[in-house]
Amino acid sequence: MEIAVIGAGAMGSAIAGRLVENGARVVTYLEGRSASTIQRAKAAGMEPVGLDAVAASRLILSIVPPAEAVAVAEQIAVELRRTGRRTTFMDCNAISPRTMAEVAAIFGSDCGVVLDGSIVGGPPKPGQKGPKLYVSGDEANDSGVLVEHGLQVRRIEGSIGAASALKMCYAGINKGVTGLGTAMLLAAIHSGADEALKRELQESVPDLYAKLVHGIPDMYPKAYRWVAEMEEISDFLGKDDPAALIFRGMAGLYRKMAKDREDGGLLADQLDELNSGA
Amino acid sequence: MEIAVIGAGAMGSAIAGRLVENGARVVTYLEGRSASTIQRAKAAGMEPVGLDAVAASRLILSIVPPAEAVAVAEQIAVELRRTGRRTTFMDCNAISPRTMAEVAAIFGSDCGVVLDGSIVGGPPKPGQKGPKLYVSGDEANDSGVLVEHGLQVRRIEGSIGAASALKMCYAGINKGVTGLGTAMLLAAIHSGADEALKRELQESVPDLYAKLVHGIPDMYPKAYRWVAEMEEISDFLGKDDPAALIFRGMAGLYRKMAKDREDGGLLADQLDELNSGA
Numbered sequence: 001m002e003i004a005v006i007g008a009g010a011m012g013s014a015i016a017g018r019l020v021e022n023g024a025r026v027v028t029y030l031e032g033r034s035a036s037t038i039q040r041a042k043a044a045g046m047e048p049v050g051l052d053a054v055a056a057s058r059l060i061l062s063i064v065p066p067a068e069a070v071a072v073a074e075q076i077a078v079e080l081r082r083t084g085r086r087t088t089f090m091d092c093n094a095i096s097p098r099t100m101a102e103v104a105a106i107f108g109s110d111c112g113v114v115l116d117g118s119i120v121g122g123p124p125k126p127g128q129k130g131p132k133l134y135v136s137g138d139e140a141n142d143s144g145v146l147v148e149h150g151l152q153v154r155r156i157e158g159s160i161g162a163a164s165a166l167k168m169c170y171a172g173i174n175k176g177v178t179g180l181g182t183a184m185l186l187a188a189i190h191s192g193a194d195e196a197l198k199r200e201l202q203e204s205v206p207d208l209y210a211k212l213v214h215g216i217p218d219m220y221p222k223a224y225r226w227v228a229e230m231e232e233i234s235d236f237l238g239k240d241d242p243a244a245l246i247f248r249g250m251a252g253l254y255r256k257m258a259k260d261r262e263d264g265g266l267l268a269d270q271l272d273e274l275n276s277g278a
Numbered sequence: 279m280e281i282a283v284i285g286a287g288a289m290g291s292a293i294a295g296r297l298v299e300n301g302a303r304v305v306t307y308l309e310g311r312s313a314s315t316i317q318r319a320k321a322a323g324m325e326p327v328g329l330d331a332v333a334a335s336r337l338i339l340s341i342v343p344p345a346e347a348v349a350v351a352e353q354i355a356v357e358l359r360r361t362g363r364r365t366t367f368m369d370c371n372a373i374s375p376r377t378m379a380e381v382a383a384i385f386g387s388d389c390g391v392v393l394d395g396s397i398v399g400g401p402p403k404p405g406q407k408g409p410k411l412y413v414s415g416d417e418a419n420d421s422g423v424l425v426e427h428g429l430q431v432r433r434i435e436g437s438i439g440a441a442s443a444l445k446m447c448y449a450g451i452n453k454g455v456t457g458l459g460t461a462m463l464l465a466a467i468h469s470g471a472d473e474a475l476k477r478e479l480q481e482s483v484p485d486l487y488a489k490l491v492h493g494i495p496d497m498y499p500k501a502y503r504w505v506a507e508m509e510e511i512s513d514f515l516g517k518d519d520p521a522a523l524i525f526r527g528m529a530g531l532y533r534k535m536a537k538d539r540e541d542g543g544l545l546a547d548q549l550d551e552l553n554s555g556a
Contacts, residue, residue: 097469120478134474156474165469169462170478176458177486183521184450187514191375191443196412196434200398200448207485208455236465242530243461245523252520 002027003145004057006072008041011131012063014123015092015151018130020045022150029054055079059145060089061117067228069093073103077111086112088142092119092133094229096168096236097161104160115142116160118167124151136162168236172247175226178219179250181212182257182271189270198274213275220268224258227251280305281423282335284350286319289409290341292401293429296408298323300428307332333357333365337423339395340369345506347371351381355389364390366420370397370411372507374446374514375439382438393420394438396445402429414440446514450525453504456497457528459490460535460549467548476552491553498546502536505529 002025005016016026028046030038041048054060055076062072069091076089089112091103104114115138121131133153135143137160143153156162188194201209219226230251237244260267280303283294294304306324308316319326332338333354340350347369354367367390369381382392393416399409411431413421415438421431434440466472479487497504512525538545 121482132478154474156471158470161469162471162474165466166471166474166478169466169469169471169475172462172465173458173479173486173490174483176462177455179521179524180451180454180458183515183519183524184447184454187450187519187521188443188447191439191447191514192436193434193440193444193447196432196440196444197447200410200444201451204399205452205489208451208489211483211486212451236469237461241461241465242534243457243465243527245527245530246457246461247527249521249523249525249527252523256520 002057003149004028004054004060005046006054006060006062006076007064007068008033008037008044008046009064011119011123012061013040013044013046014125014130015061015063015119015133016041016046017044018124018151019146019149022148024145024149027053027057051075051079052083055083055085055087057087059142060087062089062091062093063119064093065225065228066094066099066232069095069099070102070106073106077106077108080107080111086110088113088115090115090117090135090143092117094118094167094171094232095164096232097164098235099232100161100164113140113142114160116163117143118163120167120170134163134166136160136164165236168233171229172233175219175229176246176250177208177211178215179230179253182216182219183253185212185216185271185274186267189274194274216271216275217268219254220257220261220265223254223261226254227258230254280335281427282306282332282338283324284332284338284340284354285342285346286311286315286322286324287342288318289397289401290339291318291322291324292403292408293339293341293397293411294319294324295322296402296429297424297427300426302423302427305331305335329353329357330361333361333363335365337420338365338367340367340371341397342371343503343506344372344377344510347373347377348380348384351384355384355386358385358389364388366391366393368393368395368413368421370395372396372445372449372510373442374510375442376513377510378439378442391418391420392438394441395421396441398445398448412441412444414438414442443514446511449507450511453497453507454524454528455486455489456493457508457531460494460497461531463490463494463549463552464545467552472552494549494553495546497532498535498539498543501532501539504532505536508532 004027027049030048107114116136118134119131124130136158188197230247234244234247305327308326385392394414396412397409402408414436466475508525508529512522515522
């Protein structure tokens with residue numbers, strides 16, 4: 001059984017690794033990718049192949065940063081039309097239902113079946129159940145093969161867009177909380193209220209503060225990717241919802257944190273220093 | 279000992295009640311206030327007096343919605359200048375350090391001493407320690423009289439603005455989390471992802487979901503007041519901070535929830551129905 005996973009980032013390679021461990025053959029397309037990505041893909045047991053072999057897979061998973069989701073769908077659709085093949089394409093990315101509809105439109109019925117997937121939780125780790133892959137629009141249970149090969153799949157009611165909506169809502173809360181904590185701890189540091197704030201958070205909302213202490217450093221290397229995800233959430237909420245503005249602000253905040261990381265991580269150091277020993 | 283408390287809302291009246299229980303005489307100014315406010319003030323043991331008697335108090339606390347903080351300071355300063363009195367004025371409101379500086383500027387040194395206060399936690403309840411009153415700029419320990427009369431006061435380092443900054447940061451996290459939950463649960467309800475989202479939150483972030491289930495209904499009657507507080511936080515962060523936009527969005531969200539309450543609470547009912555039994 002051959003499954004293609006497009007995207008050999010932290011999540012894509014770990015998902016592929018879990019499938020390989022459970023007996024699947026997993027191919028991927030690495031043309032133009034960095035040496036470290038190629039290395040990570042090989043370490044996970046992914047086989048680099050040409051686009052034609054990707055198009056020949058029974059199931060293709062797209063697991064890429066949200067800003068790349070549409071381009072991946074286009075690339076695969078072009079190849080399917082060129083070769084006259086049909087397959088099942090599951091977009092697993094953190095994109096809005098609207099962007100998911102765009103992906104589905106790129107795939108006409110001539111290309112096969114499109115599934116709406118979304119991943120909640122971190123990459124699979126040895127000995128852990130790993131993230132949940134939510135799937136909607138999967139009437140024929142095309143995702144069953146993933147369950148057979150060790151993934152935790154939850155099919156949810158609703159057509160294309162339902163799994164994306166779930167992901168938007170969950171990420172809006174979870175990554176939103178990290179963003180609020182990052183923004184306000186930085187503001188406290190810059191206004192000299194940081195030690196008093198830390199003490200108050202520890203006293204009155206200890207669970208929430210513990211979540212921030214864990215979640216904020218975990219975010220630094222992912223901030224660049226979360227920018228587009230926050231923009232997707234803003235798009236999902238739509239212009240008539242005042243909360244859309246919240247996530248435009250979150251996108252700006254994560255852009256700032258991504259830039260901070262490129263620039264040596266001064267802000268990250270300040271946050272880590274405040275939260276150390278907490 | 280006479281203390282004036284301006285504002286007989288839920289917080290002002292409960293703070294006054296605590297002071298009265300502990301032997302203080304508390305006066306207030308109720309000209310033009312509603313029957314229910316007058317009733318609440320009297321139930322708390324506050325004595326309605328004229329502005330001249332307020333100005334003659336040894337310590338005046340301003341505990342009003344953030345949008346009214348400057349007007350209250352102006353009203354008191356005018357009266358002090360008219361009567362030639364000096365006193366200590368503590369602004370306890372959820373305002374930005376910049377607005378606090380405006381309040382301090384309204385009081386020249388001819389009016390006496392200005393303290394920066396902020397309240398973290400809900401109104402005092404019988405048998406509970408009640409909220410913390412943070413105070414900065416209190417070099418002469420003018421807040422000591424509040425401690426003697428049963429309030430929990432925490433003096434923090436820093437001058438005028440430090441207590442306000444702490445409040446902005448704490449409220450930004452705490453009320454921000456409630457706002458994120460409100461926005462995304464509503465979005466999930468409107469896109470049919472609500473039951474799947476609820477289950478995922480219960481499974482993966484149970485503490486956070488429990489906080490939302492408690493905090494969201496608690497917010498409905500306060501939403502109108504939180505609008506200005508979110509605008510103060512946005513102002514506090516300043517134009518150069520992308521996170522300022524987050525709180526402009528939060529202000530819009532709470533404006534929507536305040537309007538929903540006026541209109542009969544349809545959105546509140548939807549949220550309560552989803553979270554019931556959670």
